[in-house]
Amino acid sequence: MPLLYRYLISLCAFGAVSSATDLTGNWVVSQDMNDGTFRRTYFNLRQEGTAITGSIRVTQFFYKIASSTGGPDGFTIVGSMMDGKNERKVTYEGKLVGDELHIGTRRGATLNEMVAQRAPEGEGAMPARIEPPQLHKVADNSLARTPPMGWNSWNKFAGRVTGDDVRGMADAMASNGMKAAGYVYINIDDTWEGERDAQGNITSNKKFPDMKALADYVHSKGLKLGIYSSPGPNTCAGYEGTYAHEEQDARTWAAWGIDYLKYDWCGARNLYTDDEMQAVYQKMGDALRAAGRPIVFSLCQYGRADVWKWGPDVGGNLWRTTGDIRDAWDSMTRIGFEQSDLAPYARPGHWNDPDMLEIGNGGMNENEYRTHMSLWSILAAPLLAGNDLRSVPPAILEILTFREVIAVRQDRDGKQGSRVSKNGDLEVWSRPLAGGAVAVGLFNRSAAEASISVQWADVGVRKPSHVRDLWLHKDLAVAPDGAGFLATVPPHGVVMLRAE
Numbered sequence: 291m292p293l294l295y296r297y298l299i300s301l302c303a304f305g306a307v308s309s310a311t312d313l314t315g316n317w318v319v320s321q322d323m324n325d326g327t328f329r330r331t332y333f334n335l336r337q338e339g340t341a342i343t344g345s346i347r348v349t350q351f352f353y354k355i356a357s358s359t360g361g362p363d364g365f366t367i368v369g370s371m372m373d374g375k376n377e378r379k380v381t382y383e384g385k386l387v388g389d390e391l392h393i394g395t396r397r398g399a400t401l402n403e404m405v406a407q408r409a410p411e412g413e414g415a416m417p418a419r420i421e422p423p424q425l426h427k428v429a430d431n432s433l434a435r436t437p438p439m440g441w442n443s444w445n446k447f448a449g450r451v452t453g454d455d456v457r458g459m460a461d462a463m464a465s466n467g468m469k470a471a472g473y474v475y476i477n478i479d480d481t482w483e484g485e486r487d488a489q490g491n492i493t494s495n496k497k498f499p500d501m502k503a504l505a506d507y508v509h510s511k512g513l514k515l516g517i518y519s520s521p522g523p524n525t526c527a528g529y530e531g532t533y534a535h536e537e538q539d540a541r542t543w544a545a546w547g548i549d550y551l552k553y554d555w556c557g558a559r560n561l562y563t564d565d566e567m568q569a570v571y572q573k574m575g576d577a578l579r580a581a582g583r584p585i586v587f588s589l590c591q592y593g594r595a596d597v598w599k600w601g602p603d604v605g606g607n608l609w610r611t612t613g614d615i616r617d618a619w620d621s622m623t624r625i626g627f628e629q630s631d632l633a634p635y636a637r638p639g640h641w642n643d644p645d646m647l648e649i650g651n652g653g654m655n656e657n658e659y660r661t662h663m664s665l666w667s668i669l670a671a672p673l674l675a676g677n678d679l680r681s682v683p684p685a686i687l688e689i690l691t692f693r694e695v696i697a698v699r700q701d702r703d704g705k706q707g708s709r710v711s712k713n714g715d716l717e718v719w720s721r722p723l724a725g726g727a728v729a730v731g732l733f734n735r736s737a738a739e740a741s742i743s744v745q746w747a748d749v750g751v752r753k754p755s756h757v758r759d760l761w762l763h764k765d766l767a768v769a770p771d772g773a774g775f776l777a778t779v780p781p782h783g784v785v786m787l788r789a790e
């Protein structure tokens with residue numbers, strides 16, 4: 291093209307650009323997720339005099355703009371939304387540059403700026419709300435008579451997990467002793483989702499090229515495959531959710547050969563209140579039953595709305611009781627030691643879920659990981675390993691597959707344990723086991739070695755005839771007068787006993 295034309299075109303373009311002085315419009319940032327999908331963030335803005343109103347939609351969140359300052363040359367908008375009883379806020383700073391919006395969030399001195407383009411009006415709007423169904427009881431699916439055991443991708447891989455990783459985990463679990471110890475589910479968490487096809491069927495993204503083939507592979511190893519979705523329009527990571535496609539998605543998962551669903555509230559918070567959670571989860575409970583394949587139903591709504599009271603009624607096999615765990619002593623203990631009051635709600639087929647394991651992810655030492663494993667076993671909690679199974683150091687594998695501790699967790703009576711006593715950082719927990727036995731955890735939450743004693747009467751076995759230290763694989767001498775037991779417990783460590 292002759293230079294003069296190019297110059298004229300760029301002048302025209304510049305002319306058009308420089309006339310855009312109004313922020314009003316629907317703006318979108320498209321972030322390439324490198325898996326065939328795009329994460330789209332929408333800013334639907336209306337500039338009225340000195341005020342900017344409208345909405346912001348980002349991953350699972352939909353905010354109304356509550357306040358603003360500035361204008362096209364530089365502005366700040368604050369979005370606000372109710373999440374259950376709590377208000378969430380987000381602040382963006384932006385400016386108009388030509389016909390692009392440069393906009394971002396600030397962390398300290400750094401503005402993480404993105405470039406937004408104009409999008410058609412209506413694109414990215416929240417879908418209309420569908421009224422939740424009337425409540426009824428979903429029949430028990432008779433799965434998960436003991437708390438599920440397996441692996442989940444989130445804690446280690448988050449958004450990076452691929453189908454090849456999942457195959458690798460299945461290979462490892464089948465051959466490293468975990469399958470033999472009872473682990474069976476290989477669960478894909480968030481970020482497998484692709485777009486919906488023309489018929490509205492959910493597809494998987496490029497990281498998971500063939501879900502049916504993947505399920506066949508996992509099944510060929512004698513294991514089961516789990517998947518993840520949300521009752522909202524978006525998952526927590528901003529991928530496609532199941533909203534308005536409940537039965538269709540349940541049928542798709544059943545056709546792929548899926549055996550376990552983790553259903554994460556996420557984007558549903560924009561359409562429903564916490565009081566409506568039960569009805570929203572019931573919808574998927576019904577859809578799974580209608581799909582006709584046995585699929586474990588795992589509710590993930592961070593322990594809100596007293597889920598333990600209604601989880602079984604919606605067909606739930608387990609329900610999260612807390613926010614997300616991190617691979618850190620503080621996080622693991624804050625969650626684990628707060629579960630005592632929920633003990634009455636656990637029973638075969640229906641379990642409290644204090645979140646997945648962090649064992650082996652590197653943020654805690656072996657004593658701390660043994661505490662994690664012991665506490666989750668006394669709590670009759672699901673055991674979903676969250677580390678990379680393809681490279682597990684022997685000491686970590688030993689903790690994950692420790693038969694005598696797993697036997698406590700798998701006890702057929704399915705009674706969850708609880709706290710017996712607390713003396714500062716020293717705690718005694720017990721769990722009643724089938725046949726009148728009891729498991730006892732002596733936990734030292736302090737950073738120094740400590741002595742912890744237990745009186746047998748306090749844990750419900752008077753004069754036990756047989757006491758065993760599970761982690762030491764050792765029977766202990768029992769005092770004939772039924773006197774208690776005094777243990778030396780390492781810092782952040784545990785001594786776990788079985789008495790009968």
Ligand code: GLA
Binds near residue numbers: 444479526527590614
């Ligand atoms: C929520 C859940 C996590 C994980 C992520 C995925 O935070 O609580 O366990 O599933 O979403 O986005």
